Amino acid sequence: MAKYVVSSSPHITSKNTTQRIMLDVIIALLPATIAAFLIYGLYPIFIMVLSVGSAVLAEWLFNLITKRQQSIKDLSAIVTGMILALNLPPVVPFYVPMVGAFFAIIIVKMLFGGIGRNFANPAITARIFLVLCWAGVMTNFVKPIDLSNGMNLFSYFENIVNIHLPDAITSATPLAAIKDAIAANSNPAAGLNALDMFLGRIGGSAGEVSALAVLIGALYLLIKRVIDWKIPVIFIGSTVVFTAIFFAKSEYVGEYIWTYLLSGGLLFGACFMATDYATSPKGLLAVCIYGIGLGFLTVVFRKFGSMNGGVSFAILLMNIVTPLLEKITPRIFGVKSKWVTNCQKIKGLFQKIGKKKSEEKEAQNG
Amino acid sequence: MKALGVEKGYIAIENNKPEAIKIMKEAANGGVEIVPLKTKYPQGAEKQIIYAVTKRVVPAGGLPAQVGCVVSNTHTAYSVAQAVFEGETLFKRAMTVSGDGVERAGNYWVRGGIPFSYIYETLRGEVPECITNKVINGGPMMGFAQADLRPVTAKGTSSLLFLSHKQFSEVEPTQCINCGRCINHCPMHLVPRDYERAVLRKDYAAAEKLGVMNCLECGSCSFICPAKRPLVQAIRLAKKEIRSRGKK
Structure with a gap:
């Protein structure tokens, strides 16, 4: 008798793998990477190489030291490295992405059990860590490269070790400008150009400036079904709604809405970081709470916070709430919702009381 | 319908079989509707x-x-009709034989009690024996793998698959990435991810509390999992444990 392979069903599985998903995310991050190159030259690409390299090295070393199976093949370290680099200002000293990547991989990801078990998005946590470590460096945003003005693709490379940016090339980010406008009660859109903001010709984090590039990448992920549309749409939608509520009294409410939409890390965060598998809830109700919470916190941090990076803090906080939201499990097919059963119970109770009363009446009459 | 005393009957056909739908629509009468x-x-x-x-x-x-509602399988309905109208007992059934391992794959009328080895040898043709690496009694999603060809056909044997290495998946599971695909694809709206975690720490009570007993073991979760976790396999283990504990 021939011997056959025996295993429990199903005998076929989908071709989708962890590696394939991560590859799709890497592809989706390429438009933002290219945008960073076109806007700021080669320096952000150099930073990304350092960041990705350190992230992979960190995971490899961790697995080696703790004698675990090597996991760098799943490409997730590359994704973390890329997202971290795109989150940083275009010009930072070389050690910043390296420290950030090591922090993201070792402290946030591997110490909590590796892929899928991190309590918060590694890149966003690392970014916040870096802001706390080097506040000056992390809030110094350069102007886009102007090739006609004697600059070339290698501009900014003199800042590898020490940042010394003359005021002439630093740029206030739109978010900072909006913050000033809130304080001065003036038009936040003054001096901002919607097209520039959409294409990314503004100051900001390397990968977040170009809304167009971020949206192309997000569209790819949606078509590939790597991410679900619900979290980004609810997040961005509730940001718009809460902006309208918080600035309802202002005469510039419309300007606040579109400038908030196109500035800072909102689009990038909503599409690439809030959708992180390990740190986002799964059921429909939980996803709604998660998305609305993100939008609410983003607007609160942006309007009332003293630091920039409201999206980062919002995502970090909602990441921490996620285990709680995961307690809301979907309603099993065929199990009635508690609302319905409770209503029926109450209805039944009233019917019982009614019956008793009518019986009593009948008894009295009889 | 007569036996049940109902007036409305439906015959559901998947829309990738347009000819079947067309023929059945022409044949349907009375209270029967083709869906x-x-x-x-x-x-x-x-x-x-x-x-x-x-x-x-x-x-x-x-x-x-x-x-x-009462749901009746096509073959059950056919067998009942054969018994009632033709007076014929159930001794044969339509069966699908497929896979790289057989040359003459197709649908056949097969009598009960035929050894699988006979079916294999009859339909194998010129295909060498080493091509067949896995034999499944049933479908690819829920069927049972056979260790050898000694079993015989029964009234429930709807298909036999003789698969080559290319046709079934043999992958090592990797760590769960928490993507939630198993939860989003479960037809019973269950949480396979959480059941597997409960089973791995042998906490069957937790799995039961989360509704593991509602699982119909369709295998969608294991199929869709990008990390190739053995989800439905873990669920089966949990159900078996819970059932055996219930008996004690």
């Missing part, structure tokens, strides 16, 4: 097909009769 359904797995399961056709939801742990 073309979107082709998706596992819609053939009792509760899922009732929902797809009538939008009625069978209560968890309940039976279709509770929502006034």
Whole structure:
């Protein structure tokens, strides 16, 4: 008798793998990477190489030291490295992405059990860590490269070790400008150009400036079904709604809405970081709470916070709430919702009381 | 319909079989309606097909009769008709034989009690024996793998698959990435990820509390999992443990 392979069903599985998903995310991050190159030259690409390299090295070393199976093949370290680099200002000293990547991989990801078990998005946590470590460096945003003005693709490379940016090339980010406008009660859109903001010709984090590039990448992920549309749409939608509520009294409410939409890390965060598998809830109700919470916190941090990076803090906080939201499990097919059963119970109770009363009446009459 | 005393009957056919739908629509009369359904797995399961056709939801742990439905398999209906109208007992059934391991794959009338080895040798043709690496009694999603060809056909043997290495998946599971695909694809709206975690720490009570007993073992979770976790396999283990504990 021939011997056959025996295993429990199903005998076929989908071709989708962890590696394939991560590859799709890497592809989706390429438009933002290219945008960073076109806007700021080669320096952000150099930073990304350092960041990705350190992230992979960190995971490899961790697995080696703790004698675990090597996991760098799943490409997730590359994704973390890329997202971290795109989150940083275009010009930072070389050690910043390296420290950030090591922090993201070792402290946030591997110490909590590796892929899928991190309590918060590694890149966003690392970014916040870096802001706390080097506040000056992390809030110094350069102007886009102007090739006609004697600059070339290698501009900014003199800042590898020490940042010394003359005021002439630093740029206030739109978010900072909006913050000033809130304080001065003036038009936040003054001096901002919607097209520039959409294409990314503004100051900001390397990968977040170009809304167009971020949206192309997000569209790819949606078509590939790597991410679900619900979290980004609810997040961005509730940001718009809460902006309208918080600035309802202002005469510039419309300007606040579109400038908030196109500035800072909102689009990038909503599409690439809030959708992180390990740190986002799964059921429909939980996803709604998660998305609305993100939008609410983003607007609160942006309007009332003293630091920039409201999206980062919002995502970090909602990441921490996620285990709680995961307690809301979907309603099993065929199990009635508690609302319905409770209503029926109450209805039944009233019917019982009614019956008793009518019986009593009948008894009295009889 | 007569035996049940009902007036309305539906015949559900997946919409990837347009000819069957056309022929059946012409043949249908009386209270019978042909319902073309979107082709998706596992819609053939009792509760899922009732929902797809009538939008009625069978209560968890309940039976279709509770929502006034009886689901009958095509073959069951055929056998009943044969018995009632032709007086013929159930001794043969339509069966699909397929896979790289056989040359003459197709649908056959097979009598009960035929050894699998006989079917294999009859249909194998010129294909060498070493091509067949896995034999499945049933479908690729829920069928049972056979260790050898000694078993015989029975009234429930709907298909036999002789698969080559290319046709079934043999992958090592990797760490769960928490993507939630198993949760989003479960036809019973269950949480396979959490059951597997509970089983790995041998906490069967937790799995039961989360509703593991509602699982119909369709295998969608294991199929879709990008990390190739053995989810439905873990669920089966949990159900077996819970059942055996219940008996004590």
